Amino acid sequence: MIKRILLLSFMLMGFSPSVLWAQKQTFELIMGRVAEDNAVTKPKQVDAAAIKLFDKWQEDGSWSDINYKAIDITKWQPSTHLDRLRTIVNAYTDKDGSFYGNPQIFNKIQNALAFWYDQDPKSDNWWHNEIDVPQKLGELLISLRYGSQKLSKELEANLIERMKRGVAEKKTGANKTDIALHYFYRALLTQDKALLKLAVDQLLEPVALVDGAEGLQYDYSYMQHGPQLYISGYGAVYLTGIVKIGKYVANTPYAMSKEQVALFSKFYRDVYLKTFRSKYIDFNVEGRGISRKDILKKTSEKYRINNAKLIDPKNADDWENNRLRVDSAEAPSFKVTPYHQHFWKADYTLHIRPNYSFNVRIASNRTNRSESGNKENLYGRYLSDGATNIQVNGPEYFNIMPIWEWDKIPGTTSVDNKEDLLLDKFWGHLGDNAFAGGVSDQVYGATAYQLDYDNVLAKKAWFFFDDEIVCLGADIHSKDERNVTTTLNQTWLNGKVSSSVADIKTESPEQMNIAANGWLFHNGVAYVFPKPSQVNVSTATQTGSWYKINNSFGKAEVSGSVFKAWIDHGKQPEGADYAYIVLPGLKDAAALKKYNSPIEIVRNDKDVQAVFHKKLNLTQVVFYTAGTATVSGLEITVDKPSVLMVKSLKGAEKEVLVADPLQKETALKVSLKNAKNGVQKDLSITLPTGPYKGSTKSEKVSL
Incomplete structure (x- = not known):
């Protein structure tokens, strides 16, 4: 190690900037830190x-x-x-x-x-x-x-x-940061003060919120290559550049401002690190990088967290808790608190509990679908259609992508192709649907997506609680000659597969007729079916290659046993539907025998999808059109499409939370009527505008 460079440790021990300057000139100080970082x-x-x-x-x-x-x-x-x-x-x-x-x-x-x-x-x-x-x-x-x-x-x-x-001034987001970093190195080598200021300005310029352009969004998601979800991938590159520069220029005239530190810290701790389960990241946030070997396992994240702690010492305890969890030094549940957020700019939902993560990616005509480019992610055409990342342990999807059946991405509804279909558009393209959004109070929420892709139409919604996620699909149509399926999951096989009918004893795909309230269980995750359902289950060995999905890798064959479960809606369905409840984080199938579902699925049709949670006394409704839904004695009427949640507070008080999934309205009229006493309250809720279109607005009312 370069022993002469002790300045960073001096800084951490509390030495004032004046002491530092007495020992080193600015250029030598900063360049010494760079050298130490690479030593x-x-x-x-x-x-x-x-x-x-x-x-x-x-x-x-x-x-x-x-x-x-x-x-x-x-x-x-x-x-x-x-x-x-x-x-x-x-x-x-x-x-x-x-x-x-x-x-x-x-x-x-x-x-x-x-x-x-x-x-x-x-x-x-x-x-x-x-x-x-x-x-x-x-x-x-x-x-x-x-x-x-x-x-x-x-x-x-x-x-x-x-x-x-490369010209940093002409780039945005992570690309700007990357180019500005070598400006920075060049300025140090030449002791060019003007270039150093330009480099730092360009490096830190993306540490700001942007409205729809590439970079850090107002919902604290990150987008690159147009309005495309990239919390990791380019988002990780963005973080790397900021962490480096933040550490190098600390306690110098070029240091990050308090506002920049706060923005950086919030994105890193409250978004990026929340996409982890142990050291494994959600496959939804990697973009085309999903097709790269080992990409989901972040073994070196602990080092970046340690450096981030130097930039933001105020949150040192939280940084350290994250490091212990991400480094697998502690359990995946370590210091995890319940959290729910729908990112209205990026069409992505995070739902986190100590014993699991359940995240969803959707698309709209405001966001780009998952991209293919540089001969990477060649088959990811359905990755934006409600892909659900369900993690209990962490490595459920690690390196499974070469052997995935790519029209059965977990959570999606799509045509069932004889062979996987290549993406036919590159570098991302806007979705065709306008309706996509979610409501959230940071703990609970609902997300909805009006699918319109590859000859399939459907209304898909997810209702998020503590122990359950309710997955509903309605109004499924297709004129295609291929069957249409909805996939519950496709993950590595880990242990036996049990069901309320019988244990799965064959690798071959098996269609199970599951009675109302019957269930399927695998690897800590249960799937409960409120109504009779025909569910296809496979535990077969699947084969593929990294080259197939990413031409930069070799053609060697890889294989493994996969748990795959799906519902087949048949050819050219007209108004088909599905309903299943996911219970992640169960110890074993025996726990299902004691499970008494608090879920009431009130409606699941072309106009309304509505769920009531009896224990939480919590109502969640998706209105695809203006209309009325009656849930547990509460008559709810809206004058426009919306996603809505009603929380019961003290006594007769309610909190009404709403979001506009079309992101075009300025106000929403909501009427609540108590069926027991006839009390009705009419609300006119002003909806968020500008970069906050689609975010949640709440009002309280007494019935």
Whole structure:
């Protein structure tokens, strides 16, 4: 490790900025932090890794097994040259390592950088040329400033000049942050104050709320590539850039403002980290990255959390609780409190309880559907149609994507194709439906989606409580010759599958006739059917390859046993429906024998989907048109389509919460009538406008 750089620890021990400035000038201070961030933590391991790279490292600094002419858009071979140099530079600059100051190694490092400059490899993917390469060059050059020998001034100047690729001012969101980061490195290397200010301004400019443009939204979701859900993926890149810059410039004139720290902290703690179950993230928030191997397992998140704690020490306890949970040092339930949020800008719902997570992704003509691009996520055409991520332990969906049946994404209603269908539009495109939204009080809520995609129409809704999520579908139509199905789940098989009919004993798909209030149970999750239902269940071995879904991976066959359950609505359904209640987090199927459902499904038709929870005395209703629904003695009338929730407070007092799923109305008239005493109250609720269209508004009333 670079021992001379102690400034970050001084800062943490409470030294004032004046003490820091007395020891270092601003540039040296910040560059020292960058160097420390990239320095060796385990010398023996780095030395061993460097030794392995010497074999094919030629005198001119190139590696014999790298094709420097490659132009691939993903897994671009030439970038491996810089990655290997990073390992060797770490070994060379580490004072505790065996290669520190080795002149022969330094000469080859210099040759390797000269070779790179002369060859100037380029990818057909702009990201490598304008983001990845300049960033890596900047980090290498900064690290080498702390070696015992210095690069020739001419070579260093040439490489710094070569870093001038990409224009941060023309980019948004994570792309802006990525390019501005190598501006930042270049400013440090050249001690250019104007460039340093520009770089920091560009880096921190995205730490602000935007209305529908790429970046951090007013609901604290994150979108990139148009209005497309990317809480992870590009959202994670955004966080990485902010965490780096925030740590580097702390206690300097360039430090983040209190307002910027607050925005960053809220997105990271209250949104991004809430999409985790243990160290596994919700597949809904990765965008096209869902097709990348190991992407859902975030083994290094703990390091970013530790750095975030330095930027936002006020919330140190919460950062540490998150780190323990995400690092699996504590149980997935550790310090998890009930939380529910519908993100009206991104068409996404988070529902979290200590013993499970149940999240939903939908789409509308205001948001882009899941994208395919760079030959990634080739089959994700139904990922935006009500995909439900149900996690109890965490790894339920980890690396299952190569063997998924892609028209049976958990939670979705779609046509049943003979073979998986490729996405035929790239980089995301707006949905066709206007009706998509949800109501939320941060603990409970309801989400609704009027599906209109791939020759299927349906009205789908989810009603979220503590122990139950009620899943309803109605008015399902299709003129397609293919069958239409609704998938309950498709996840790794883990243990036996039980049901109220019989245990599943065959791998082959089996159709089960489940009586009213019958159930299906697998891996801590139960599916209860309020009415008689025909449910198809499979525990078969499924086969595929990573190459099939992402052409940057190999074609080797992968397989595994999968639990898959779905309802078949047949060909060309006219007004079909479904209803099932999910109970996640149960210890075993025996718990179902004691379960007495508090759920009353009041209506599930083309106009209204309504559910009442008896224990919570909580009503949730989706109105697809103006109309009336009577729920547990309460007559509710609305004059426009809406998603509504009525909470019982003390005595006769009620709280009415509403949201506009079309995001076009300014007011909603709601009438509540108590059937017992005839008392009626008429409300005219002013709905949120501007960037808050579609968010929840509440009013209290006494009946």
